[in-house]
């Protein structure tokens with residue numbers, strides 16, 4: 001069956017869109033995580049959001065935001081980004097035939113994401129400031145003609161809520177716990193809204209606990225105060241002043257969940273562990289898996305635990321140690337001799 005994209009798949013739960021700009025986003029795989037299942041003693045799942053068209057969950061929101069902008073007669077779209085929003089906005093704007101303007105924190109965006117944005121023809125502006133200042137700028141520069149497509153745009157959250165619908169459908173009920181990385185706070189806000197919508201539509205009665213994971217050096221929601229110069233290897237969530245602060249706090253509190261901080265070492269170890277299960281994610285997404293591993297099985301509710309893996313590993317190739325292929329003579333004997341030596345691929 002052809003997957004039609006989230007707007008057509010969940011038309012009854014989304015605001016109407018006259019003309020849909022879609023790249024077939026959503027419908028992403030939900031695969032078991034044997035390692036997390038062993039650790040937590042419960043069914044544990046990985047939602048592979050890196051399988052979206054531009055390699056991150058942002059596409060769910062962007063189909064809605066760009067469709068609506070086009071419908072409203074916008075001349076272009078604008079956003080600030082740590083990288084994935086930029087790549088997604090650039091792709092959907094290209095699809096819609098709209099110019100796309102992107103404001104980035106200079107030197108702080110992963111290579112794969114920058115390449116994507118320029119490949120789709122976006123105009124990229126870098127500022128000597130953090131993401132927070134870039135967002136302030138984009139917000140002030142935006143207008144009815146140039147629509148802001150950051151998650152402050154309510155259409156973005158509507159679209160991103162659909163990950164909750166997919167999880168409820170795939171499992172036949174809501175998960176007991178959903179773990180996801182938190183940067184600007186939009187995604188945890190949207191996901192929680194999605195579960196409540198599903199319940200309010202009479203499709204389930206229970207709701208999951210929402211666990212938000214931040215990097216230790218960029219953990220304003222755990223500290224309860226903005227972080228002036230956020231630092232972490234997970235550049236996607238290097239944010240010290242989340243725009244959706246209130247929504248994120250509400251999601252964790254109202255659901256009986258919490259926020260967890262993980263170190264950069266934890267994040268990189270988690271990235272390696274997931275890769276060892278065949279799933280390659282960028283560091284921000286690995287943070288969710290690291291955070292899930294911190295949960296105490298003794299106090300976890302029964303039921304499914306889902307880790308939302310927000311972005312593909314190819315987004316940020318520089319986060320992984322450079323590969324060093326073993327050099328051999330170009331003969332079958334030489335290659336066979338190596339293989340007979342045993343061992344599979346190694347993380348360098």
Ligand code: F0G
Pocket residue numbers: 056080081082083084085086151181182183184185186187188236237282284285310311
């Ligand atoms: N994971 C990835 C891979 C992200 O790119 C982001 C955010 C998050 C998690 C956190 O989501 O901000 O809604 O709490 N990236 C934004 C961007 C900030 O500009 O691409 P959030």
